[in-house]
Amino acid sequence: MHAEVIAIGDEITSGQCLDTNTQWLSQQLEGLGIRVLYHTTVGDELMPCAEVFRLAIARADVVVATGGLGPTADDLTREALAEATGHPLQLDTDALDHVRTMFAQRNRPMAASNERQAMFPTGSRVVRNPHGTAPGICTDVVREGRGPCRFFCLPGVPGEMIEMWQESVAPAIAEFLGEGRRVIRRRLIHCFGAGESQVEAMLPDLIRRGRQPSVGITASKGAITLRITAEGATEEECLAAIAPVEATIRQCLGTLVVGAEDGP
Ligand code: ATP
Ligand code: MG
Numbered sequence: 001m002h003a004e005v006i007a008i009g010d011e012i013t014s015g016q017c018l019d020t021n022t023q024w025l026s027q028q029l030e031g032l033g034i035r036v037l038y039h040t041t042v043g044d045e046l047m048p049c050a051e052v053f054r055l056a057i058a059r060a061d062v063v064v065a066t067g068g069l070g071p072t073a074d075d076l077t078r079e080a081l082a083e084a085t086g087h088p089l090q091l092d093t094d095a096l097d098h099v100r101t102m103f104a105q106r107n108r109p110m111a112a113s114n115e116r117q118a119m120f121p122t123g124s125r126v127v128r129n130p131h132g133t134a135p136g137i138c139t140d141v142v143r144e145g146r147g148p149c150r151f152f153c154l155p156g157v158p159g160e161m162i163e164m165w166q167e168s169v170a171p172a173i174a175e176f177l178g179e180g181r182r183v184i185r186r187r188l189i190h191c192f193g194a195g196e197s198q199v200e201a202m203l204p205d206l207i208r209r210g211r212q213p214s215v216g217i218t219a220s221k222g223a224i225t226l227r228i229t230a231e232g233a234t235e236e237e238c239l240a241a242i243a244p245v246e247a248t249i250r251q252c253l254g255t256l257v258v259g260a261e262d263g264p
Contacts, residue, residue: 001180003029004038004060006052008067008077009156013043021066021161027264028165032173033182034062035231044068049080057084057141057149062173067156069134071113077153078119078137085141085151087121095126095135102133127152127168132160138172150176182231185238188263189226189249191256199224202252206245213241215249227263 005025011017019041026036038060042052049068056063068077082089096118103110117134120126127136137153152169154161174181191199196219200207203226206215213230228245230238250257 001034001061001177001182002037002059003034003062003064004040004056005029005036006056006063006065007039007041007156008044008049008065010043010074012041012067021156021158024158024162025064025066025165028170029062029064029173030184030264032170032177033184033231034173034177035184044074044076046076046080046083049076050083053080053084053151057143057151061147061149062176063149063151064169065151065153066161069117069136069153069155071111071117071133073113075116078116078121081124081137081139081151081153082121085121085139087123087139089119090122091115092118092120092126095120098126098128098135099133127154127164129155129160129164130167131163132157134160136164136168138169182233183235183238184229184231185235185242186230186263187228187242187246188261189228189246189257190259190261191224191226191253192222192258193256194224194253195219196224199226199253199256202256203249204252206248213238213245215245223258 005022007019007022012019022039029036040052042048068075099114099117120137121139124137124139127138129135132155134155139151140148141151142148154164196217200217207217213228216227218225226249228242230241232238
């Protein structure tokens with residue numbers, strides 16, 4: 001099982017706004033035991049968004065997209081999802097009531113364009129947005145020869161996105177993963193006093209691709225961090241897989257190891 005996170009909006013692709021939603025969502029997805037394999041960022045254009053959605057449905061089992069659910073003409077997420085899945089938009093009367101209520105509570109007139117926020121691709125479910133006008137979308141997309149892809153669209157506003165994740169999305173993903181739910185744990189080993197390639201050469205075949213648990217290496221400000229990542233059915237299984245790898249690293253690098261911690 002793999003996940004993809006998609007950030008939608010010209011404010012992101014232009015560099016005007018930093019995409020913190022993707023970082024936050026990736027940490028949450030890994031916390032649920034699902035590895036995030038792809039991050040995609042796309043501007044506010046219908047066909048490019050639909051193309052990105054189609055690709056995500058083909059290569060990821062869980063997709064979480066943020067942005068573009070607002071009422072304005074540049075908010076195209078719902079149309080793009082309808083285009084990518086072939087499920088046309090239809091009005092959801094409960095969602096329309098919600099949008100109307102939000103405007104009434106704020107004593108603001110509702111523009112006709114806000115009715116668009118109650119349009120959902122057929123077969124999808126509404127994700128409640130307690131503090132915003134734009135409800136989110138959850139839909140299972142059928143794929144030939146394998147299980148469905150569960151696709152979520154959430155608003156770009158971080159506060160609304162986080163609240164909806166906690167209230168609805170995280171439980172819906174946990175339910176989707178069901179028995180196949182996995183756990184991911186990381187251990188960071190900090191080293192100092194040798195270069196990246198020197199450290200790699202001192203480790204016996206640990207930084208090989210496809211190895212379980214995997215060992216990654218990153219250099220930052222003269223220090224080297226080895227990141228051990230284990231995936232398993234339980235936390236105990238992960239920790240048991242990490243321990244001998246950490247022991248080997250400590251044995252091979254000796255005093256170059258200056259610290260270790262559990263990592264994100
Ligand atoms: P709304 O109903 O408010 O229009 P929306 O789903 O259309 O919601 P956007 O218009 O795409 O959301 O974004 C609203 C604001 O949320 C942006 O101006 C930006 O400040 C913030 N935002 C959007 N996407 C991200 C992101 N990926 N990371 C951090 N902030 C974001
Ligand atoms: Mg918007």
